[in-house]
Amino acid sequence: MPTLEIRDLHVSVETKEGPKPILRGVDLTIASGETHAIMGPNGSGKSTLASALAGHPKYTVTSGTVTLDGEDLLAMTVDERARAGLFLAMQYPVEVSGVSVANFLRTAKTAIDGQAPALRTWGKEVRGAMENLRMDPAFAERSVNEGFSGGEKKRHEILQMELFKPRFAILDETDSGLDVDALRIVSEGVNRAKENTEVGVLLITHYTRILRYIKPDFVHVFVDGKIAEEGGPELADRLEEEGYDKYVGAGAVSA
Amino acid sequence: MTLTTDHSRAVADGAHSHGAVKPEGSRAERRTSFSLDDIPVPHGREEEWRFSPADRLQPLFQAGLGASGITVQVTPAPEVTVETVGRDDARLGTAGKPGDRTAVTAWNAFEQATVVTVPAEAVATGVTSVRIDGVAEDASAAHVLVRAERHSQAVVVLDHAGDATLTETVEIVVEDGAHLTVVSVQDWADGAVHASSHRARLGRDAKLKHVVVTFGGDVVRITPDAEFTATGGEVEMVGLYFADTDQHQEHRLFVDHAVPDCRSRVTYKGALQGSGAHTVWVGDVLIRANAENTDTYELNRNLVLTDGARADSVPNLEIETGEIAGAGHASATGRFDDEQLFYLQARGIPEIEARRLVVRGFFAELIHEIGVPEVEERLLASIEAELEKSMSVITGAPAEAPTA
Numbered sequence: 001m002p003t004l005e006i007r008d009l010h011v012s013v014e015t016k017e018g019p020k021p022i023l024r025g026v027d028l029t030i031a032s033g034e035t036h037a038i039m040g041p042n043g044s045g046k047s048t049l050a051s052a053l054a055g056h057p058k059y060t061v062t063s064g065t066v067t068l069d070g071e072d073l074l075a076m077t078v079d080e081r082a083r084a085g086l087f088l089a090m091q092y093p094v095e096v097s098g099v100s101v102a103n104f105l106r107t108a109k110t111a112i113d114g115q116a117p118a119l120r121t122w123g124k125e126v127r128g129a130m131e132n133l134r135m136d137p138a139f140a141e142r143s144v145n146e147g148f149s150g151g152e153k154k155r156h157e158i159l160q161m162e163l164f165k166p167r168f169a170i171l172d173e174t175d176s177g178l179d180v181d182a183l184r185i186v187s188e189g190v191n192r193a194k195e196n197t198e199v200g201v202l203l204i205t206h207y208t209r210i211l212r213y214i215k216p217d218f219v220h221v222f223v224d225g226k227i228a229e230e231g232g233p234e235l236a237d238r239l240e241e242e243g244y245d246k247y248v249g250a251g252a253v254s255a
Numbered sequence: 256m257t258l259t260t261d262h263s264r265a266v267a268d269g270a271h272s273h274g275a276v277k278p279e280g281s282r283a284e285r286r287t288s289f290s291l292d293d294i295p296v297p298h299g300r301e302e303e304w305r306f307s308p309a310d311r312l313q314p315l316f317q318a319g320l321g322a323s324g325i326t327v328q329v330t331p332a333p334e335v336t337v338e339t340v341g342r343d344d345a346r347l348g349t350a351g352k353p354g355d356r357t358a359v360t361a362w363n364a365f366e367q368a369t370v371v372t373v374p375a376e377a378v379a380t381g382v383t384s385v386r387i388d389g390v391a392e393d394a395s396a397a398h399v400l401v402r403a404e405r406h407s408q409a410v411v412v413l414d415h416a417g418d419a420t421l422t423e424t425v426e427i428v429v430e431d432g433a434h435l436t437v438v439s440v441q442d443w444a445d446g447a448v449h450a451s452s453h454r455a456r457l458g459r460d461a462k463l464k465h466v467v468v469t470f471g472g473d474v475v476r477i478t479p480d481a482e483f484t485a486t487g488g489e490v491e492m493v494g495l496y497f498a499d500t501d502q503h504q505e506h507r508l509f510v511d512h513a514v515p516d517c518r519s520r521v522t523y524k525g526a527l528q529g530s531g532a533h534t535v536w537v538g539d540v541l542i543r544a545n546a547e548n549t550d551t552y553e554l555n556r557n558l559v560l561t562d563g564a565r566a567d568s569v570p571n572l573e574i575e576t577g578e579i580a581g582a583g584h585a586s587a588t589g590r591f592d593d594e595q596l597f598y599l600q601a602r603g604i605p606e607i608e609a610r611r612l613v614v615r616g617f618f619a620e621l622i623h624e625i626g627v628p629e630v631e632e633r634l635l636a637s638i639e640a641e642l643e644k645s646m647s648v649i650t651g652a653p654a655e656a657p658t659a
Contacts, residue, residue: 054601057593082603094598098616107612108602143616160602 002069002085004030004168004200009064011045011052019060022048024225026064030168032198035214037236039205040222041244046204047091049222050172053202054088055081068168083112085167089157089174096144101156102126104144105163112164129162133189151182158189161199169193170202175210187213208240223247281573282509282539287352291318294359303355306535306567308503311474314394315357315422315450320364324395324419327369328386332379335409338370346370347400350426351454351482354509358452358478361422364396371411372402373435379409382629389419389447400426403433405458410436410627416471418444427455429463431485436464438630442637443472450476457517459485466625467523469496469504470637476505483546486516493522493624494536495634497641498564500529507537508553512546521553524621526614528644530563536586537569542579550580557588558617560610611642 011023022045030036040046052059053066055078066073068084076084096104105126110116117125130139133155145153154174161169171190175183187210193199203214211219211233219235220227221244228247229235285303288294296316299309309316329337340347347368353359373379385399401411413425429435443449449472455463469475481490490510498504510519525534538553557566570584591613599609618638622631 054597056597077606078597078600079603079605079609082601088601090598090601094592094594096595096599096613096616098619099612104599104602104612107608108599108604111603111605111608164602 002032002167002200004086004202005065005067006053007065009049009052009066010062011048012060012062013048013058014060021062022059022225023052026226028220028227030200030202032167032200033194034218035194035201035203035216036218036220037203037205037211037216038220038222039208039236039239041248042206044222045225046222047172050088050170050202050204053170054078054086079111083114087161087164087166087169089154089161089169089171091172091174091176093145093153093157095146097146099144100141101144102140105160108160109164126163129159132162132192133159134185135159150177151179154178154182154186155189158186158193162189162193165193165197166199168200168202170204172204173206175205175207183210184213190214208236211236221247282541282571283543285354287354288359289348289352289362291359291363294353294356297356303507307476307505308474311448311503312357312450312476314420315360315448317394318360318363320360320394320396320422322366322395322397324389324391324393325397325421326388326390327397327399328388329369329371330384330386331371332381332383332409334374334377334379335383336372336374338372339367340370342366342368342398344368344370346402347398347426350400350428350456351480353424353452354480355452355478357422357450357476358424361396361398361424361450361452364422365398365424368398368400370400370402373404373407373409373433375404375407375430377404377407377409379407382627383409383411385411385413387413387415387421387423389415389417389421389443392418392420394420395422397421397423398426399424400428401435401437402428403430403435405430406432408434410438412438412627412630413440415439415441415443415449418446420448421450423449423451425451425453427453427463427465429455429457429461431458432460433458434462436466436627438466438468438625438627439477440630440633441467441469441472441475441477443475445471445473447472448474451478453477453479455479455481455490457481457483457485457488457490460487462489463491464626465490465492466630467492467494467496467506468630468634469494469506470641472502474503476503476507478507478509480509480511481519482511483514483517486514488514488517489519491520491624493621494524495618495621496523496525496534497638498525498527498532498534499641499644501531503533503535505535507535507539509539510541510551512540512542512549512551515545515547515549517546518550519553520551522621522624523555524557524618525566526558526560526617526641527564527566528560532564533567534565535567537571538584539571540573540582540584542574542576542582544575547576547578548580549576549582551582553584555586556617558591558614559588560591560614611639614638614642
């Protein structure tokens with residue numbers, strides 16, 4: 001069974017004052033079909049983990065390993081990682097003006113699969129997936145993320161997750177900024193992807209509310225660049241009640 | 256810092272100016288003349304030459320240029336006539352006077368002019384092609400007049416290729432009710448130095464679409480002027496340029512709203528790559544006191560693909576009447592966005608393909624505005640070829656190695 005294995009991962013970000021360590025020894029194993037929620041306070045390094053796994057150039061891995069099905073993920077370029085089956089639903093998707101959603105989806109699908117999708121079925125598949133996510137068909141002709149509302153951007157991210165069928169998907173605060181309806185629609189999309197494929201999901205979130213729609217198998221509390229506590233879904237319920245104070249209060253880390 | 260957008264001379268309305276420096280006052284005051292004596296050889300610090308490599312243009316500042324460096328060949332649409340005439344032909348020199356040194360040397364040097372006429376009421380069924388080929392290094396002058404007589408319609412494409420040192424005048428006369436598209440493509444070989452003064456005059460209810468496409472040549476400096484002479488005129492000026500290592504591409508436009516009820520749209524977009532790539536865009540729009548109900552907008556955008564390239568962008572809007580329908584300008588110069596690249600690569604798209612997507616996207620809308628399918632296809636192909644070069648810059652292939 002394919003796994004995404006993160007071992008003792010240390011990551012720094014470049015700043016004017018020099019490299020600044022953010023991740024300080026992350027250990028995490030995700031198997032196909034599993035959903036892991038990573039929760040934590042702002043600034044704990046959750047999004048850094050997402051970006052570093054995808055290969056964002058701003059972040060430097062200083063030590064540790066990441067393997068996808070035994071392959072060294074860190075040795076791959078950003079696009080190679082995506083073609084190896086990794087998908088990152090971004091917190092702030094970027095505008096690409098003059099490039100239509102339809103063209104973008106087809107180009108990416110072709111790159112990921114190594115061959116162009118069959119014309120007849122692809123169009124149908126895209127339309128169906130858009131319909132499921134309550135996206136207007138006219139959306140396909142708009143420039144990627146240009147003038148999209150926050151909710152439209154997130155639907156477009158999940159649309160890609162459904163169409164590209166990755167082996168592992170990282171959802172970086174996909175829930176942030178969504179109203180309840182949009183959150184439900186987006187969550188349904190993730191759940192469809194989970195049903196239809198054996199995708200392993202790493203769900204990064206600050207809040208517990210998305211976990212009412214997407215059931216995690218494991219919950220990890222992320223504090224100060226590493227995992228401070230792990231458990232099952234019940235850990236999320238406890239966080240809901242207690243918040244992160246226990247982890248970030250005075251003496252919590254050094255104790 | 257090599258990335259600049261100069262707004263120092265942008266003037267949003269008659270009442271205020273963004274910049275303290277106003278070297279020559281109103282554009283209306285600039286000297287224009289057919290006489291060499293009136294427009295001397297510039298020293299390079301003049302407003303209209305301050306961005307230009309004056310040393311490289313020196314040969315074109317001289318009087319007495321010949322015509323041996325180029326050939327002109329016209330393939331007209333069936334409805335269109337072509338003549339070669341002497342400089343005393345009365346139709347020449349009717350679309351305004353030269354406004355800078357290379358324009359005045361061009362006017363004074365040519366012996367023969369090419370006159371392309373779209374007869375009154377004629378609707379051209381095909382594109383009229385004018386090929387200007389550089390055949391020798393001799394500094395040369397050329398003169399082309401495109402006349403669209405009243406209520407005619409046509410598309411005329413000027414192609415510049417080969418190696419030349421050329422100063423050129425393109426006169427464009429659009430008579431009452433005529434609809435004319437003029438496309439000028441500068442796809443010179445390396446080494447070419449080209450200055451060209453495009454001077455357009457529009458009659459009542461006349462429409463001109465003026466398209467400039469600059470890819471090749473060491474130095475290319477185009478100065479399109481458009482002047483409305485009667486109400487109801489409309490000019491759309493579109494430009495697309497792509498500058499590589501050590502290329503200088505300059506486009507200076509002037510739209511003169513001298514009469515009421517006219518409309519102008521200016522959209523220029525450029526991409527730059529490689530060290531020493533330099534583009535200049537200056538867009539002067541003057542709305543004179545009696546040009547009521549004018550509607551104008553000008554836009555320049557530049558996309559800097561690699562380090563070491565420089566884009567200057569200076570929109571100038573002067574408004575002498577409050578009774579206008581609309582007036583605005585926008586200018587933006589951006590670097591190739593690493594976040595865009597990351598986003599596309601994170602979808603499995605290799606870097607080269609991702610860059611192509613972004614640059615194609617940058618130009619896509621503009622190319623569709625040209626409305627001449629033959630030209631659009633060629634443009635897309637040229638952009639692809641330019642992108643091949645940029646890939647060698649990025650991947651460090653020896654052909655484009657930066658100079659130490």
